Amino acid sequence: MAVTDEAIEKIKGMIVSGALRPGDRLPRESELAAELGLSRNSLREAVRALSLIRILDVRQGDGTYVTSLDPQLLLEALSFVVDFHRDDTVLEFLAVRRILEPAATAMAASRISEQQLSALSNQLDKLGDAPSVEELVACDLEFHRGIVQSSGNSVLCSLLDGLSGPTTRARIWRGLTQEDAVSRTLHEHRAILAALRDRDAEAARSWATVHIASVEQWLRSTL
Template structure:
């Protein structure tokens, strides 16, 4: 095991043991390196890795601090996985399961503010669809905003953070760039049905509507990759 990895694990242990708490400033570099039994160079490398992981935050001229360690911060690195090119089937299966459960929970917990966000995203989709010239970037942004409103409305911050990380902003934009003429109207209809079920406080229907939508999304991903629509039986099982 490298000394850098030792630093990462030792600092994580200090946090887990309560020696360092969210918002705490790390000891001076010389002091911490001596405490961990590593060189200052290894400590710097380990700290850089912990910053990338969202565990530490380097503040220029002020030192290094433990972040708030919330789910959104710690799960953010997963976004890179969601945007990798290649077969997105396994990742989509996970996202479909989470999106479906989020919709059911949103029907039970969604606030008026979250409903307003979802409606605003739906309205923006409608305006983009009737525009003289299609704007895939706007459609992708409205699509993402709708799903985030539903996920945030689930009342489960970890679920919401996972879905934010797995949203695949770049991958989503690629699909809209290539298939906006196929995806636009169907996405609007699906989102409208999901929102109606959520607003009616019907968790079973909300899950069903979201599951059906995610099957459609899977077919679009398959089309974008050149594989053609996914087989119905596999898509239904995935959702």
């Protein structure tokens, strides 16, 4: 194991064991290096690596702290990585969405509040019956984000938020080239919302699956 990797594992061990908790300040560099049996250089590299993935927060002139370790914060690294996807992997991102998002939508059916339902309905009403493709895709992102947030699972929400970016261009492309894409998307959104209002988890799951699969099917036919 490389020296820096060993240093990362030792700091990780302190966090996992509870020796360092969210918000805690790490001991001074010289003290921590001695405690862990590491050189100061390898410790410094480990801290730099862990700060990049939002586990540690280096505050200039104040010290280094363990972050909140909130899932949304930690999964920001996923969003960064998927931004480098190749066009030929978009189908794979859509396939993952098709697995996760219907499950989140079904969870939301029993947990979504009346206020959240009204917010989703207002989004669709504001969009109207003949939006531009750009307006439709922007609404699509917010609509699904609102539903997933209503599921009450912050990890699932962060994962899907990170996965939505690579499919945005495909959704715009579909809206511009497929004749009935806009009307079909509006219909599917309304059907998902109706299922959520009825607290029908299986109907919500089914319509979410149809909605994502239709984009996936169209994209597969064009490649």
